[in-house]
Amino acid sequence: MSLLDVRDLHVRLGARPVLRGISLNVDAGEFVGLIGPNGAGKTTLMRATLGLVPSRGIVALAGNTGLSARERAKVVAYVPQAREVNWPLTVERVVSLGRMPHLPAFSSPGAQDRDAVARAMRRMGVAAFAGRAVTELSGGEQARVLIARALAQDAPLLLADEPTAGLDPEHQITLMRTFAGIAREGGSVVACLHDLGLAASWCTRLVLMEAGAVVADGPPRDVLTLDRLRSVYHVEAYVREHDHGLVVQPLDLIAPRQ
Numbered sequence: 334m335s336l337l338d339v340r341d342l343h344v345r346l347g348a349r350p351v352l353r354g355i356s357l358n359v360d361a362g363e364f365v366g367l368i369g370p371n372g373a374g375k376t377t378l379m380r381a382t383l384g385l386v387p388s389r390g391i392v393a394l395a396g397n398t399g400l401s402a403r404e405r406a407k408v409v410a411y412v413p414q415a416r417e418v419n420w421p422l423t424v425e426r427v428v429s430l431g432r433m434p435h436l437p438a439f440s441s442p443g444a445q446d447r448d449a450v451a452r453a454m455r456r457m458g459v460a461a462f463a464g465r466a467v468t469e470l471s472g473g474e475q476a477r478v479l480i481a482r483a484l485a486q487d488a489p490l491l492l493a494d495e496p497t498a499g500l501d502p503e504h505q506i507t508l509m510r511t512f513a514g515i516a517r518e519g520g521s522v523v524a525c526l527h528d529l530g531l532a533a534s535w536c537t538r539l540v541l542m543e544a545g546a547v548v549a550d551g552p553p554r555d556v557l558t559l560d561r562l563r564s565v566y567h568v569e570a571y572v573r574e575h576d577h578g579l580v581v582q583p584l585d586l587i588a589p590r591q
């Protein structure tokens with residue numbers, strides 16, 4: 334089943350064409366890494382998908398176009414790039430905000446809501462700080478709380494913009510495992526990633542963007558070729574198959590042309 338279907342999507346920001354006819358279909362069960370250099374248009378694609386920037390083209394979420402904000406929040410959860418939290422709320426309260434789309438007006442959270450919040454906090458390893466104010470956590474801890482809020486939403490599609498930024502290796506891998514688990518359970522995750530090593534070893538599929546267009550789309554080993562790492566990212570890299578999947582480590586800039 335298609336959870337995200339984008340067809341011929343165009344976005345202009347100011348006078349600048351930022352997305353130039355993007356088409357992308359994401360099925361249930363996929364963990365897609367959206368990769369590409371700075372300015373390629375990854376964040377704009379996520380924001381346009383969510384209706385947060387004006388666009389031309391078609392966006393269908395779980396087969397529906399033109400959903401209201403509340404209906405959309407039941408289908409798609411979003412972890413934005415900026416993750417500083419300035420509200421003096423407890424961790425549990427912030428994660429509970431993820432349940433808002435499921436609560437009828439003026440009603441209190443029920444057992445299902447409390448379970449979803451507790452599970453999301455456990456998955457992101459923040460249950461131990463449930464009662465602390467988010468403003469008193471470290472940057473990486475705050476990032477994990479906001480990812481937990483999105484997980485608590487229990488939407489079948491999760492869009493996450495650079496979710497591993499600021500996380501230590503243990504929590505980066507925990508996050509990748511969690512996203513892979515969501516995909517195995519029949520949801521799908523689209524994550525913007527700059528860490529090509531994590532993208533290569535954990536994602537089921539990579540979509541490589543450059544200058545507002547998709548230039549490669551497929552399994553990591555087909556997308557992250559040495560040639561593409563040179564032509565799109567301008568780096569030399571170590572790329573090898575390993576028992577754990579594809580290993581990709583950028584090593585140096587490509588030699589300047591003579």
Ligand SMILES: Nc1ncnc2c1ncn2[C@@H]1O[C@H](COP(=O)(O)OP(=O)(O)OP(=O)(O)O)[C@@H](O)[C@H]1O
Binds near residue numbers: 346347369371373374
């Ligand atoms: N408000 C704006 N007005 C004009 N141009 C913009 C605006 N916001 C973003 N852009 C431009 O749109 C392009 C795509 O930006 P976007 O943030 O989508 O890229 P990205 O691939 O997510 O980059 P990064 O990896 O750096 O986060 C960039 O060239 C950026 O300068």
